[in-house]
Amino acid sequence: MRSGRKRRTGATPPRSPTRHRRIGQLQGFAACGDREVRDFVRARLAYMWDTVADTTGLAPVTVKSFLAFGMLLNNVAAVEVDEPWAKGVRTRIQAGLFEHITADTNR
Numbered sequence: 001m002r003s004g005r006k007r008r009t010g011a012t013p014p015r016s017p018t019r020h021r022r023i024g025q026l027q028g029f030a031a032c033g034d035r036e037v038r039d040f041v042r043a044r045l046a047y048m049w050d051t052v053a054d055t056t057g058l059a060p061v062t063v064k065s066f067l068a069f070g071m072l073l074n075n076v077a078a079v080e081v082d083e084p085w086a087k088g089v090r091t092r093i094q095a096g097l098f099e100h101i102t103a104d105t106n107r
Contacts, residue, residue: 022074061106062098069098 025044032038053063076089
């Protein structure tokens with residue numbers, strides 16, 4: 001350990017920085033009743049959307065599906081669920097999962 005202290009037996013290991021960002025994102029959504037927080041969260045959502053859309057060139061409906069799926073993963077990870085039903089959420093995603101979702105197939 002960096003501090004030179006021994007961790008007591010059974011102690012919970014430190015949380016990952018990724019988990020802190022995930023929790024921060026969810027807390028941001030929860031705090032959107034505050035105008036300043038809402039403006040910030042709105043800007044970050046726009047940045048996420050633009051990043052995915054510009055990087056992939058996917059149709060808006062496909063970007064929406066991709067981001068919605070990501071939010072599901074974030075929510076389940078944030079609540080640290082380890083129950084049988086959650087195994088379906090954590091299944092491996094194969095490349096091309098969202099390719100079939102297009103403006104034409106979304107009519």
